[in-house]
Amino acid sequence: MAAMLYVDFQNFFILILLCFLSLLSYSLFFKKPKDSPRFDLLPPSPPSLPIIGHLHLLLSSLTHKSLQKLSSKYGPLLHIRIFNIPIILVSSASVAYEIFKFHDVNVSTRALVAIDESLVFGSYGIINAPYGDYWKFMKKLIATKLLRPDSLERSRGVRAEEVQRFHKSLLEKARKNESVEISKEAMKLMNNTLCRMSMGRSFSEENGEAEKIRGLVGESYALTKKMFLAALLRKPLKKLGIPLFKKEIMSVSDRLDELLERILVERREKLEENHEDGDMMDVLLAAYRDEEAEYKITRNHIKAFFVELFVGATDTSVQTTQWTMAEIINNHNVLEMLREEIDSVVGKARLIQETDLPNLPYLQAVVKEGLRLHPPGPLIVRTFQERCEIKGFCIPEKTTLVINAYAVMRDPDSWEDPDEFKPERFLSPREDEKELSFKYLPFGSGRRGCPGGNLSQIFVGTAIGVMVQCFEWKVEGGKVNMEESFEGMNLSMVHPLKCFPVARPQNSFFYL
Numbered sequence: 001m002a003a004m005l006y007v008d009f010q011n012f013f014i015l016i017l018l019c020f021l022s023l024l025s026y027s028l029f030f031k032k033p034k035d036s037p038r039f040d041l042l043p044p045s046p047p048s049l050p051i052i053g054h055l056h057l058l059l060s061s062l063t064h065k066s067l068q069k070l071s072s073k074y075g076p077l078l079h080i081r082i083f084n085i086p087i088i089l090v091s092s093a094s095v096a097y098e099i100f101k102f103h104d105v106n107v108s109t110r111a112l113v114a115i116d117e118s119l120v121f122g123s124y125g126i127i128n129a130p131y132g133d134y135w136k137f138m139k140k141l142i143a144t145k146l147l148r149p150d151s152l153e154r155s156r157g158v159r160a161e162e163v164q165r166f167h168k169s170l171l172e173k174a175r176k177n178e179s180v181e182i183s184k185e186a187m188k189l190m191n192n193t194l195c196r197m198s199m200g201r202s203f204s205e206e207n208g209e210a211e212k213i214r215g216l217v218g219e220s221y222a223l224t225k226k227m228f229l230a231a232l233l234r235k236p237l238k239k240l241g242i243p244l245f246k247k248e249i250m251s252v253s254d255r256l257d258e259l260l261e262r263i264l265v266e267r268r269e270k271l272e273e274n275h276e277d278g279d280m281m282d283v284l285l286a287a288y289r290d291e292e293a294e295y296k297i298t299r300n301h302i303k304a305f306f307v308e309l310f311v312g313a314t315d316t317s318v319q320t321t322q323w324t325m326a327e328i329i330n331n332h333n334v335l336e337m338l339r340e341e342i343d344s345v346v347g348k349a350r351l352i353q354e355t356d357l358p359n360l361p362y363l364q365a366v367v368k369e370g371l372r373l374h375p376p377g378p379l380i381v382r383t384f385q386e387r388c389e390i391k392g393f394c395i396p397e398k399t400t401l402v403i404n405a406y407a408v409m410r411d412p413d414s415w416e417d418p419d420e421f422k423p424e425r426f427l428s429p430r431e432d433e434k435e436l437s438f439k440y441l442p443f444g445s446g447r448r449g450c451p452g453g454n455l456s457q458i459f460v461g462t463a464i465g466v467m468v469q470c471f472e473w474k475v476e477g478g479k480v481n482m483e484e485s486f487e488g489m490n491l492s493m494v495h496p497l498k499c500f501p502v503a504r505p506q507n508s509f510f511y512l
Ligand code: HEM
Pocket: 126, 127, 128, 139, 142, 146, 312, 313, 314, 316, 317, 320, 375, 376, 377, 380, 381, 441, 442, 443, 444, 445, 446, 447, 448, 449, 450, 451, 452, 453, 455, 456
């Protein structure tokens, strides 16, 4: 009897499980939401797989390239789908122009939160904040307290010290005949600079704190695709009570929370000792305590801001430095011209400084061209808040928009020799700013475009400037392998650039 009951119970369990799975697949894959778009009014859709639609393209290792291939075959304005969720895919400058010129406010929200309470791209941060009061408050703080010309002038000393440290570290490697992994050295430079600029301290290399934060940021990158998928499927899965990847995302978030809580407490103690620096952390803490503040921020808002700064602002500059240096090494004529410009403007008696950059147009063009060919964020993701019409097609409200900036910046209709590294293209007077603004998208565009463009030009320009001014560079095999990897958040190199610096004799003695 007991055995029979057991078998019955087993069958019953299997039946319940089957019912649940059927319900799950029905609501995920087949049931059309009440507000389901009319697919005949959407832009054309290329052939897709049953049930999953175009999911395999988004999960492919080089998503930007798979999507670029798709649009070169089927057109620059497409609709693709993940299960029954539509996504609008844009791959040309002319469609991007129409969107940013006429629908900028409509697409000024990303709405891609995977887990609300996560400090990594959750709902406390600025990246996923809806276009509203909180976003406006934070954007104003960033623009005025971190990035305004007078704030940048005040923090110039910090950047100069970190650039010198970067130069000394490379010099040390050159003297010992050791190779340099460019992304590692650049990461120390960008991380320390940004931390000192925004929170008045850097993470210590000695007690392992710097390694810990780099590890956590790395873990966040590795979760990017999962977070994107979790955010896209959030609505249907929420109904079924399935929090996709929540455990993994919250594990990283909790460890970042612990680290930042320690820093906030440390800062409060310093404030009590009359610390008067006025960096971003002071400003945010003051807003947190201010009952009358324009927007009442919480401790989590402050932590999420710093997490997004580490995750969003450092690796982008690091990858740009690495890719641009790789292009310079592979294009000897560019290296020669760049060095000639730096030697003639800066001379050989001192290290290049960020104040030299406005007088180095070729260096600026080299960095721009590096970003055109290798945008760290090749896909710009937004959401259409309201129904609208683009190029005669009807786009329903709450539809996800993906602009393939990589494809736009290699579009042969917009760029001559689109796959060639030709910095001179940015020196031509024909390339006026207005024309460029919709076909050159490494920083996105519109009101949700990246506010850190100028700062990153300073970071990358001075790092590249130091490397070209002070060293010859040797790579094994003579050429850098330019294979791309897009497993994390940013476009990086499958084989990280590793090369040997040889100090140029006249530039080795700046500090003696
Ligand atoms: C080479 C370096 C960088 C690249 C390529 C880059 C790229 C981007 C891109 C593509 C976006 C999305 C834009 C869009 O949706 O249209 C973005 C957003 C953002 N970036 Fe950057 N970024 C860089 C450096 C920085 C730096 C140094 C900062 C620090 C201040 C920064 C802060 C931000 C912020 C706060 C956002 C969110 C803006 C918003 O949602 O309103 N970025 N960045």
